[in-house]
Amino acid sequence: MRMIRSLVAVALASTLALVAATAAAATPATNAAAPDFTLRGADGRNVRLDELRGQVVLVNFWATWCGPCREEMPRLDTLYQKYHKSGFVLLGVNVDDDPRTALATAAKLNVSFPVLLDTDKKVSKLYDLNTMPSTVVIDRDGKMRFLTRGFHAGTERDYEQQIRGLLKE
Amino acid sequence: MRLLRPVPRLACLLASAGATFVLAGCAFKPIEPWVKPYERERLAHPVMKAALNDLPSRQQDHVYTVREGSRGATGVQGGGCGCN
Amino acid sequence: MAAIKNAATVAGLVGGALAAGSVQAVDLPEDRAETMYHLYDGGGVIAQGPAVLIRKSMLDRVSLSGSYYVDAVSNASIDVVTTASKFKETRNQGGLGLDYVVRDTLIHVSGSKSTEPDYQASTISVDLTQDVFGGMTTVALGFSKANDKVGEHGTPGWLDSARHWQYRLGLTQILTPRWTASANLESINDEGLLGSPYRLARVFGTFVHENDPRTRESKALKLSATGDITPEGANNRRSFRADYRYYWDTWGVRGHTLELGYNRDLAPGWLLESSLRYYRQNHALFYSDNAPQQTLYFSRNRELSTMHDFGPAVTVSYTLRSVPGKYDVKLSGSYQFIDFHFADYTVGDSGKAYSYHASVFNTVLSATF
Numbered sequence A: 001m002r003m004i005r006s007l008v009a010v011a012l013a014s015t016l017a018l019v020a021a022t023a024a025a026a027t028p029a030t031n032a033a034a035p036d037f038t039l040r041g042a043d044g045r046n047v048r049l050d051e052l053r054g055q056v057v058l059v060n061f062w063a064t065w066c067g068p069c070r071e072e073m074p075r076l077d078t079l080y081q082k083y084h085k086s087g088f089v090l091l092g093v094n095v096d097d098d099p100r101t102a103l104a105t106a107a108k109l110n111v112s113f114p115v116l117l118d119t120d121k122k123v124s125k126l127y128d129l130n131t132m133p134s135t136v137v138i139d140r141d142g143k144m145r146f147l148t149r150g151f152h153a154g155t156e157r158d159y160e161q162q163i164r165g166l167l168k169e
Numbered sequence B: 001m002r003l004l005r006p007v008p009r010l011a012c013l014l015a016s017a018g019a020t021f022v023l024a025g026c027a028f029k030p031i032e033p034w035v036k037p038y039e040r041e042r043l044a045h046p047v048m049k050a051a052l053n054d055l056p057s058r059q060q061d062h063v064y065t066v067r068e069g070s071r072g073a074t075g076v077q078g079g080g081c082g083c084n
Numbered sequence C: 001m002a003a004i005k006n007a008a009t010v011a012g013l014v015g016g017a018l019a020a021g022s023v024q025a026v027d028l029p030e031d032r033a034e035t036m037y038h039l040y041d042g043g044g045v046i047a048q049g050p051a052v053l054i055r056k057s058m059l060d061r062v063s064l065s066g067s068y069y070v071d072a073v074s075n076a077s078i079d080v081v082t083t084a085s086k087f088k089e090t091r092n093q094g095g096l097g098l099d100y101v102v103r104d105t106l107i108h109v110s111g112s113k114s115t116e117p118d119y120q121a122s123t124i125s126v127d128l129t130q131d132v133f134g135g136m137t138t139v140a141l142g143f144s145k146a147n148d149k150v151g152e153h154g155t156p157g158w159l160d161s162a163r164h165w166q167y168r169l170g171l172t173q174i175l176t177p178r179w180t181a182s183a184n185l186e187s188i189n190d191e192g193l194l195g196s197p198y199r200l201a202r203v204f205g206t207f208v209h210e211n212d213p214r215t216r217e218s219k220a221l222k223l224s225a226t227g228d229i230t231p232e233g234a235n236n237r238r239s240f241r242a243d244y245r246y247y248w249d250t251w252g253v254r255g256h257t258l259e260l261g262y263n264r265d266l267a268p269g270w271l272l273e274s275s276l277r278y279y280r281q282n283h284a285l286f287y288s289d290n291a292p293q294q295t296l297y298f299s300r301n302r303e304l305s306t307m308h309d310f311g312p313a314v315t316v317s318y319t320l321r322s323v324p325g326k327y328d329v330k331l332s333g334s335y336q337f338i339d340f341h342f343a344d345y346t347v348g349d350s351g352k353a354y355s356y357h358a359s360v361f362n363t364v365l366s367a368t369f
Helices: A002-025 A067-086 A099-108 A122-126 A155-168 B006-028 B055-067 C002-019 C078-083
Strands: A038-041 A046-048 A056-062 A088-094 A115-117 A134-138 A144-149 C032-042 C045-058 C062-075 C087-102 C105-116 C119-132 C137-152 C155-174 C179-192 C200-203 C206-209 C215-228 C238-249 C254-267 C270-281 C307-323 C327-347 C352-368
Touching (some): A088 A099, A144 A155, B055 C045, B055 C307, B055 C352
Parallel strands (some): A056 A088
Antiparallel strands (some): A038 A046, A056 A134, C087 C105, C119 C137, C179 C215, C327 C352
């Protein structure tokens, strides 16, 4: 009995320590150049990141099997509708094994921003994703300025602040 | 009636050590996660769940707890009852 | 007391954990509603009733849940008919739960109350879940405390009480893109009247009221592995699961549970869940079918005898309506057969070892939204 209690206490203390440590270790390398990539979109045409230089780009990595990703999509769509005429581009990079599922889900969620297919996960590896969803906001010079891991309520307000700030630059 | 045998204590110690090791390993990150989040599609499919619905698991757990001498570690959070 | 001290420790550490940040996102459980009709029929006992569960998230950080379970029992089991008479009783259990996500920790708090004419059980639980190691590992910690009031038919008021403490530790580990494994340890401590005020034991051939110890400490360790075994290129997903649980307690009971499961997508919208379960235990130290000597503790509770049970279970689910991103409604039916065998519990004048089989059935209408 005492053994179990100390076990629980040890595990809890370790969780706390680890959580604090990983928080420090996990800070992303911002202000680095965003790695260039070319991906095929839903309409079959290729989209290349470097060609979008001069605009503010938000790249959102999502999958159909990831709950928070699906929750986030409509809010990203709202942002896209609001700012895409002001020099803002939103790319939804999907990492499903089956592109057909991805396109069907994107259609059902009624998103208007471009959906790109990263079926072989090359771009996910390039960006070293360790969370789903992940969102990278890139400035007009092609530098990664903000990296958001996961999705919580209010995250879209952070994105809006970041986008407005970068559009002003 | 205290009959805590050496084997169970060892199991507790092992579980505790294992947990601490895993957690400590994460803090220092000597090993990178080898299954990336974007590779977890198969694991997210409903077929991988132990049970699709919550209520049937409660019925099942109740059936066993009432008729067998074992209890615990099933993942179902039990409420008590007078079914001893 | 010790339990309160431990609860305080848990709460303190939780507070500490909340202050830190982490890498992975832990999710609120999905919104869902379930209604179930359940039926158990075996060994002279029929237990049936409806049950309902609703879970709804609010403000994107909190999920509230409520459940109600009704168990109408008609008991004409072998020990009831030989030492008393068949009876009918209804048990109602209601519960409320709250799930809260703070940074990357999921906190679950719940309470439930089970009421029947001669027994009342109130439980509160706290569970913490944390993804670590890039989400490859999930650590879960839990604590429950239950207070029971024990009564007896025909006697007004409560005659005794029981208290239970449960400590849980779970680890889930992603092994490969197809396989996960987990280990769960649960320690349960009981105090108070742990037997039944009605059940009789047999000493020297005479039936007397049983006398169970007033404390019990138990531990259970369950190891399991689940894997996606879908062949490359196949459309219907299939999975295989193997669980083993070892149980031991201070009453001398040691139990082994082995369960093998196979789940499969049958056709679009159809899901099959199947399993085989085998359970075996040896008798408690103070258990005897007919005690040959007078001891301090003695019981003829079948649940504490040398027994084993085995049986298959099948559940089939069908998606009635599905609008991705909006809602999903499913109907499922489940049937389970369990064959119970007792090695040292006998019935009748011939002293034949008792066995019986049971059918467990349920049907669920569920919706996620």
